[in-house]
Amino acid sequence: MFTGIVEEAGVIERIKPAAKSIEMTVRAGHCGRGVKVGDSVAVNGCCLTAVKITPRGKFKLIQFDLLQESWARTNFQFGQAGSLVNLERSLRANGELGGHFVTGHVDGLGRIVRWERAGKDHLLDIAAPPDVMRYLVFKGSIAVDGISLTVAGVGKKTFRIWIIPHTFEVTALRERKVGDAVNLEADLLGKYVEKFLGARKK
Numbered sequence: 001m002f003t004g005i006v007e008e009a010g011v012i013e014r015i016k017p018a019a020k021s022i023e024m025t026v027r028a029g030h031c032g033r034g035v036k037v038g039d040s041v042a043v044n045g046c047c048l049t050a051v052k053i054t055p056r057g058k059f060k061l062i063q064f065d066l067l068q069e070s071w072a073r074t075n076f077q078f079g080q081a082g083s084l085v086n087l088e089r090s091l092r093a094n095g096e097l098g099g100h101f102v103t104g105h106v107d108g109l110g111r112i113v114r115w116e117r118a119g120k121d122h123l124l125d126i127a128a129p130p131d132v133m134r135y136l137v138f139k140g141s142i143a144v145d146g147i148s149l150t151v152a153g154v155g156k157k158t159f160r161i162w163i164i165p166h167t168f169e170v171t172a173l174r175e176r177k178v179g180d181a182v183n184l185e186a187d188l189l190g191k192y193v194e195k196f197l198g199a200r201k202k
Contacts (some may be wrong), residue, residue, distance in 0.1 A: 001090060001091045001101065001103065001104075002042045002045075002047070002088050002090060002091055002102040002103070002146070003091055003096075003097050003098055003099040003100065003101075003102060003148060004088070004099035004102040004141075004143050004146060004147055004148025004149075005088065005099045005148060006086040006087065006088055006146060006170065006171050007030055007031050007088050007089065008028065008029060008030045008031055008087050009084045009086060009087070009171055009172045009174075010027055010028045010029075010031065010043075010062075010084070010085050010086075010087045011026065011027045011082060011083070011084060011085070012024065012025070012026055012027075012079050012080065012081055012082065012083045012084075012085060013025040013026065013027050013061055013081060014081050015076070015079060015080065015081070018065070021065040022065070022066040022067075022068075022071055022076075023063060023066075024043075024048075024064050024065075024066055024079075025061050025062065025064075026043060026062050026064070026085060026087070027059050027060075027061055027062075028059060028060055028061075028062055029058060029059050029060075031062075031088070031089055032053070032059060032060030032062060033060075034089075035050055035053060035060065035062060035089065036050070036053070037050055037051060037052065038050065039089070040089075041062065041064075041087060041088070041089055041090070042089075042090070042102070042104045042146045043064065043085050043086070043087060043146070044075060044076070044085045044086050044145045044146050044172070045106060045143050045145050045146025045147070045183045045184075045185055046070060046074050046076070046104060046106050046146070047090075047103065047105065048064040048066070048070075048104075049064065049065070050062050050063070051063050051064060051065050073106050073108065073109070074106050074109070074183050075109060075145070075180075075181040075182060078180075083172075083175075084172035084174075084175050085172055086145050086146045086147060086171050086172050088146060098148075099141070100141040100143075100148050100187060101189070102143045102146065102185060102188075103188060104146075104185075105185060106184065106185055107129075107131060107132050107185050108128070108129045108131060108132050108184055109181045109182070109184065110126040110127060110129075110144070110181070110182045110183075110184045111126065111127045111179065111180070111181055111182075112124065112125070112126055112176060112177065112178050112179060112180050112182060113125050113126065114178065115176060115177060118162075120164075120165055121162050121163060121164055121165065122162070122163040122168055122173075123160065123162060123163075124144075124160065124161050124162070124163055124173075125158050125159070125160050126144065126158060126159055126160075126161070126182060126184075127158045128157070128158065128159060132184050132186050133154075133156075133157065133159070134186075134194075135187055135190035135191060136151050136154050136159050136186070137154065137190070138152075138154055139152075140190070141187045142161070142184065142185075142187065143183075143184065143185040144182050144183070145171070145172060145173070145182050145183050146183065146185075147167065147171055149161045149163075149167075150162075
């Protein structure tokens with residue numbers, strides 16, 4: 001379980017196809033502290049398991065094995081060495097829930113259709129698939145590349161969010177542009193509400 005409060009923007013060191021998976025190695029600073037083999041880390045909002053950790057100066061190289069399902073469902077397929085990725089370690093039982101409940105199970109890919117500065121902030125419009133749009137509500141929560149964000153507007157096929165300077169500076173959003181793909185995870189609470197209401201109608 002995660003909160004969507006990104007701890008740092010790590011850097012992809014390499015992506016390499018392997019026999020049964022795709023190996024992705026990420027260079028981490030703050031998030032590398034205390035991470036052990038077997039631990040879960042949210043990378044661009046996708047829950048991945050650390051399979052190998054190699055110290056490199058003040059950083060650590062964390063290797064993850066991606067299944068084809070994860071590769072096809074996420075924007076890792078567009079990543080390359082040098083690309084930024086958002087990192088968050090899993091929530092501890094005594095940790096602070098500063099964002100919202102994020103499982104790390106990506107629902108689908110969105111596409112940035114508008115990305116511009118508005119005063120000190122940034123305005124971001126994202127086109128999303130129907131199975132994500134169905135859960136979006138004004139002032140509700142959405143995880144975009146693992147970032148817990150508040151929905152500022154909902155259209156038929158797109159939604160809008162506002163990005164404050166701090167979020168822009170500490171996350172991978174600072175290198176995103178119009179046309180880029182972003183990982184989306186709809187609010188878990190909305191999914192449960194839909195499930196319960198559907199069961200009551202039967």
